[in-house]
Amino acid sequence: MSTRTTLALAAALATLPALAQERPSEGDLFGGETPATQEASPAPADAPRPDESALFGDAPEAPPAAAAPESQDPRPGDRDAQALDGPAATNAFDTEDAVEDPLKIGGRFYLRALSQGSEGVSFGNTSLSAPMLVDGYFDARPTDRLRGFVLGRLTFDPTRKEGSGSLVPSVSSASAAAAEPRVLLDQAWLRFDLGRTLFITAGKQHVKWGTARFWNPTDFLSPQRRDPLALFDARTGATMLKVHVPWEARGWNFYAIGLLDNAGPADTLGRVGGAARAEVVLGSTELGFDAVLQRGRKPRFGFDFSSGLGPIDIYGELAVRRGLDTPVYRLPAGLALEELFNPGTGGPPLDIGALPIEAQYLDGSYVPQVSGGATWTFAYSENDTATVGVEYFYNPTGYSTSAVYPYLLFQGQFQPFFLGQHYAAVYGLLSGPGSWDDTNFILSNLGNLSDRSFITRLDVTHRALRYLSVEAFVALNYGQKGGEFRFALNLPAMRRGGQEIPPISIAPPTLQAGVGLRIDL
Template identity: 45%
Template sequence: MRIAAALVALAAATAALGQDRPTEDELFGKPPAESPPAAAQQEPKEPAPRPGEPAAPARPEEAELFGGTGSPNAAPPPAGRLVDRAEAETLRIGGQLYLRAQALWQEDVPPADWALSSPNLLDLWLDARPNDRVRAFVLGRMRYDPTAPVTSGAPSLSAAEQGILGYGTSTGGIAAGVRGPRAVLDQLWVNFDVARRVFVTAGRQHVKWGVGKFWNPTDYLHPVRRDPLAVFDERTGTTMVKVHVPWERRGWNAYGVALLDDAAGVDTPTNRLGRVGVGGRTEVVLGTVELGADALTQDGHRPRFGIDASAGVWDLDVYAEAALRTSRDAPRWREVSPGAPLVIRFGRVDPQGFTPAAVVGGSWSAKYSDEDTVTLGAEYSFDDAGYDSKGVYPFLLAGAPELTGDPSAPLRQRDPTAFRPFYLGRHYAGAFVLLPSPGTWNDTTFTVSVLGNLSDRSFVARLDHALLALTYLRVESFVAASFGARGGEFRLGVDVPLSDVAPGLPPDVTISVPPPVVQLGVALRVSL
């Protein structure tokens, strides 16, 4: 029933190990930083130009356009050209086709009733570079799910199934649970330089701050939090004007941004000068250590500050970042009326004082043969604004009241984004093992990852396999298992009396949603 659907929107471990969006420097010339765990088996890249300069006219890398400092699915560009050779240095056309299917097994559910989803994607881009100082780029994305209903009024999957299958965390504005096709603009920007010393990028673009792999609390320029287990980051870009001033001799960089979208992703328009957000970031290199500091402020939101560091220590690559803030990304709730119906049992707790969030992690790579390596990594995340237990989850899943809403309002008037998977608890931990091209399997990559919400003691483990076939075709598959405390974020099972959700209905009727057990998936990816 629809009430049951509203109660269980959990995005528990649904896709392969997450990929970071490219930094602004990777798009415009700075040599890319070390890839995140999922970025295994990258294709060789041409030497990058000086920091801050636009890259030489060439076909953009898949990692450059579709998320990640490198992608395990990146394929060499096709030999054929879509434009005349005389125009090859001026205009490039390309894209990506991503077909996938995912199934969810829940406790005591027969195979015939397992949830099924097929959220397919098509990305198309145009890249114009009339000379080495000007570049214009546009990328459009279309989503189509043949397993979903034709209209948005009758979703084919429950909220739990949509969440667990990866709909609810990083769709970036593309409607979930709707057949489509639905289109959205991902990027639309122009890049140019001023006297070859100052580099300007204006328009809808991706700019990532911070160094975290699984969690990234200082990623202030993306209003939607990244799903750390998503094989493909579907968040769309943010509209801004970015100014980059590099100090090439020292390898230092300074950035300024004017943000034309709302920093929190709400619908409040930025239609007056006072609503334009302002921020900046500096990066300093001291030997083998790189330090970063950033800040962002916008009318209607409290200022946000962040610091990060990364360094090589012996054979380890270590990193840390901290969000220094006096605000929270979403309203938080506390039980104020024990025993009351669920929808009015909790009261909103506004942030008070300093509420930091921090991430620390590292990775280690070792050769086990002349040509083969294995990489191990781990990360810990702390959020002072997170929940210590799972008791509030049913209330959040039912839809906490909107900021200006009435706690007793009908469910249709309640906030469906109150439950934010991967960013609910105070303490998280993650670990991964990356095995690219083992032995004679030169076109194969294996990744094992485990994430846990230490606050509610629920976990998910996932094995991913990627095979490069027929030069341009990437075949992906995965299996993920949930375990730990029932009712926790990654093993969410709910048993709630119907009267708790809708006061006045019979109290002897219980809404029961079984927890997830295993999720399976397969995908085909082609770079166009």
């Protein structure tokens, strides 16, 4: 055996005792448990004695937290640093305090062409007008308890000349269009509630009272009378403060209103008017009671109702005034107005101001106005219905003859639909008949029973596109010549004080027609 082999064998034998000492236990080899108790190493003699908290498990007292470094104020004017270092901003749209789209913008474009044929007037001289109306509004609803609304209006009629207004007020609201572009404020109001109990609306707004279709004597809060034949109510609103208190359990409503411009501008506290209304529901009957008090105008009281009698709906209004705000004109007994306006020839021109006509305000007397009617809606096929209705109006402040109408014109008291003492109306409505789902037909017949003049009108509306409506109407005037709906005038030259009035000749109307285009957004 060589010397190198002998040395390697000796080194291998020398390592055997160490390998025997590091032999794994049976638990490591066969998966058995390691003995639980092992002899602990003795603690050094100088080791400190553990305290009670370590022996019994009480947590040691935590060391004091390190003081946070003082934040340095951002540099003056550094808005980015202020926004980053400041508190997080609250997003109102993530709460119930605001809506996602609080502002709506829309409007209406209304273009019409109207013509009126008169007796004895050639086709080329037939009157024509093309009134235009444009509305634009902003409707802000930041929450369900707050709303603001503003609506402005532009009117214009390119067919009218400046100062060419007709002497006779038209029964159509189209005559309100100006010869030059005119801008009006129709509505501007703010609405909110207090504790969801009081609902307050302040500003220029529309409030219509009454239940009748054609004649509304209790519509006290509108400065102008409504045109009952117009499809679109072009009247502007009135400025007021309205407080609404609903009684939801009974379905009743109570209103208190402060009026600021219904009888002219209220430039002093004493000129602010007041109105109140109560709406009561008793079974199938709805009742309304209202009153209006204003300086410079007679007190007005109103009552209206609507109810059902089987398939027929009935309604009515009663307005009572103590005296009149505008006079009624009376002639001395035995004198006819026709004789005054046609005194013959050869004499000086008649002076209107010198006519022996008395103006009476009926002070101390209660003057009623009553309207009422009924409607019946019935099915004439499986999917179609029709509505027919009648209405009557009693107006004791009107006149029993048309002879007084010329004098009313010169006094500015010619008010269509309120000239006679007795009126009546019959109408019918077809809404989407048959396959014409987007077309409506309205046939109305109104008559002044006092002067025996009448008008029959057919209105047709059709929804051509989603936002575009097409309108058309034709009206026939008939009855006594010179009456309200066939008004005619043939007066000689006259004087009004020192003003000379040339002869006036107006032919009675026979036929009216018109078309309209309306876009509603």
